[in-house]
Amino acid sequence: MDAPAHRNQGRFLRARSPTGQLLAEIFAFARSFAGFARGRAARAVLLVVLATLSEGLGLILLVPLLEISGETATPSRLTRAVSEGFELVGLTTAGGMLAGIVGLFVVAMIARGALLASRQILLAEIESSYLIDRQKTVIGLLGRAGWGSIAGVRHSRILHLLGTEIYRVGQAAVGLVESCVAVMAIAVYAAISLYLDAALSLLAFVLLGVSALIARGLLQRARRLGEFTNDAHLSLLNDVTQFLGAMKLAMSQNLQTSFVSQFGRSLDRMLVAEIGFVAEQNRVRFVLTVLGTLTVAAIATFGVAYAKVPAAVLLTFIVIISRLSGPALQLHSHLLNLVRTLPAVRTLDGLVAELQTRTIAADPSPLAFQDIRLEQVHYIHPGSDTPESRQAGIADVSLSIAKGGFIGLAGASGGGKTTLADLIVGLHAPQSGRILVGGAEVNLTERPAWRDHLSYVAQDAFLLNDTVKENLLWSHPGASAREIAEALEVSGAGEVVNRLPNGLETVVGERGALVSGGERQMIALARALIRRPRLLILDEATNAIDVGRESKILERLNALRPELTIILIAHRAESLRFCDEICILGEGRIVRRGSYASLREQLVAISKSDLEGSI
Ligand SMILES: Nc1ncnc2c1ncn2[C@@H]1O[C@H](COP(=O)(O)OP(=O)(O)OP(=O)(O)O)[C@@H](O)[C@H]1O
Ligand SMILES: [Mg+2]
CATH class of the missing domain: 3.40.50.300 (P-loop containing nucleotide triphosphate hydrolases)
Incomplete structure (x- = not known):
């Protein structure tokens, strides 16, 4: 990159809003994670899409089920399409069609279960191997670093990284993957709801968008808490390693009492921050649940009073939107988790970058002992x-x-x-x-x-x-x-x-x-x-x-x-x-x-x- 362009980018980064910065950080992490997971990540996303589609398919079968069993005079286009399909395979009676729908529902749900199980296995494999890969990177770099540079790196920094932070990096990876999974599920549900009724879908999306805006403020708090936890863990570990290293001196001068109380105070501060965050998280979750319920009520009112949506379609739509709130809430909590643990990713990347500039080349050729x-x-x-x-x-x-x-x-x-x-x-x-x-x-x-x-x-x-x-x-x-x-x-x-x-x-x-x-x-x-x-x-x-x-x-x-x-x-x-x-x-x-x-x-x-x- 040439120098002026680099400067411009620097200005751009500085000018970003906190949310913009956060998104840029998430995006950078997602890119490096995707670089590691490659084809496996794409396979996992595909499995999620297929599992959600199977569930969606199972759910929208409610429309023909209700309409055929209720013998609706003006069936919806979905029911017509399903009936035509069944007629092609010789199922012409209402009883045969109902059996066919139930059969399809069972197949769709079993397929969903199988796809979700494979997805879980694949995701667990990706996450664990990512963690191991990052740990190996750090240890490998430590092994190749020159003594002059490594002598100055605080031990507590390495211990902190490999002992605690690495697991928070793992959590960040889980948060990232699960957020992507939730986004994919939301997208599939949104597509199905659009297929059922476009006007109702737009109303639902607007109301859900408002909920997302309300939840956004908590992301910044999660980020600050993540940074606080990161710094607090490091300083605790630093204190412990220093104390253990000089235990005899500390004990002979009665310094252990002040160490213990200082350590306790730091832990108390962490506890207060943690409890405050969980309380806030659950307050927002409650507001989101209320908004979700109001969304469903608004859809029901609008669907019945203004849009005159057929009852079976409206009912199925409401089921789909209620199902959508599951991944939406999951997206919220996984995003919070991701944002909270991103500082650990930054710590890891910082140390890796620092060590990478300090490695020394090793020439494996023998060297005889001489004068x-x-x-x-x-x-x-x-x-x-x-x-x-x-x-x-x-x-x-x-x-x-x-x-x-x-x-x-x-x-x-x-x-x-x-x-x-x-x-x-x-x-x-x-x-x-x-x-x-x-x-x-x-x-x-x-x-x-x-x-x-x-x-x-x-x-x-x-x-x-x-x-x-x-x-x-x-x-x-x-x-x-x-x-x-x-x-x-x-x-x-x-x-x-x-x-x-x-x-x-x-x-x-x-x-x-x-x-x-x-x-x-x-x-x-x-x-x-x-x-x-x-x-x-x-x-x-x-x-x-x-x-x-x-x-x-x-x-x-x-x-x-x-x-x-x-x-x-x-x-x-x-x-x-x-x-x-x-x-x-x-x-x-x-x-x-x-x-x-x-x-x-x-x-x-x-x-x-x-x-x-x-x-
Ligand atoms: N890693 C380092 N970074 C910066 N300065 C250093 C480092 N290691 C040693 N020094 C400095 O280099 C100088 C020489 O240190 P060195 O350890 O070689 O002394 P020494 O002759 O072995 O002393 P002693 O007899 O006390 O062991 C000292 O001024 C010391 O403070
Ligand atoms: Mg010496």
Whole structure:
């Protein structure tokens, strides 16, 4: 689209009335849903039309039934047409014709039942597969998103979407489909009533149109309630995830009481909004029922007093119009449901669009583990690159890591150590400079095969709320008992497991809350080793372990060289004593590099004070 046209469309969108905007939103959702359902949606609509036609056919048979049994002198054209049809098949007596009509009625109603059953099955299939498809889309995009972008997405947003909102999206799909079904049924009934009597039909349509106008105001309320519910659910989930994440802190400072009352207040507000809406909905429903009854009364009066409609036709017409009020009321409630749940569709589309712009291409080709070289690598975290904020990341970093090497990274907090490790893992791609593996430049973010060679133990050792054994097998599901024992031995976690009440079968709690910080780190290290990495990156991964045990662990890791290459990030000077080379980072740059012996004094100074003061 060219720019001026785009601007015009923007102006047009802004100029729309709230109802216009709502309709545009419904239309956009309908288009994307129809794109998914394709032929199945058309089949469902056809089934609805056929089922309604069958019912309509059954109902209009009332006209010949009444006229033939009452032996009307001037039968309506419908009765004449039916009689002619029956005569063609040899049914000429009144009794034969009545039996024929009853037979047709039974066939029509059975056909309607069968069509409705197939329609329900088809609609349920479309709705469920739509839901699954949307969930798979989100999960698939999460799996393909780059770390740099996904790290900033709130977990509560994803949980909210996949836990609650996705079901509201399902409800929106149901609302949409059922509204279409009701519209089709109304259209078929309208066509049948037009066939019976045009003047009465016009009167009925005008009165029903007035009812629709009255009901319209509620759609805006439904939309506002939908948005309110959406925001309220998200903020509740946000509060819960934050609270659960910091449960110990909250409990130790008595913050749980205020959390509970705040949570209760939010739920009460949601309840008030919900009850208010249901009351309003039922008030409007009552008004619509009254209007429906008045419509029938007006039709009866007009039909008898002015239009002189034959009694059988008038009676059948009234039955048809009364039947029409069923789908009309259904349309009303399904539309409300749709409008209420549309904000969830918007939330989902928003996240999908956001993730779609952040996916990274994956090159499945293998990549052998070789010497690594970083040349003038530069990476500034997105968002920190503004005039107001200090640029955060790393700049102009050149570094060689030979196979079997042991490299140490040190420096004050915020110096760029984790960022540098993330670049080597391939979680970020350099914005300038190069990373070479075996002498060839590689974009590691796009090479999943690279990550098969390495294990990364992050600063905050994360354990699943499962047994120690399951935690270990998570990184290498096929590990043998011997491999588990070896990993436990090197990491020092064997000693931990022996002390646990159920050994390897002990459950470690949410994020490993039931074991100590040091024990958690040893289990995390065992999990990293069990997959037999070629490169082990330890980001302050042993800093909670007592110095004596940490020293022995590092000694055992050192003995795994040259098969294993190690990058160790540490604040404690003595942790770095096995390193071939140590780089000290400050404000994103390597400010010193050298052997442990040459940097020892400085490393001790750093571990005691902030880098700013020492470099
Ligand atoms: N995802 C991010 N978005 C924006 N800035 C970030 C992000 N991650 C880190 N930073 C910033 O980048 C700088 C380097 O962070 P990094 O985590 O690499 O430091 P570090 O040397 O590992 O520090 P520490 O010793 O405290 O772990 C810091 O100023 C930090 O605030
Ligand atoms: Mg760090």
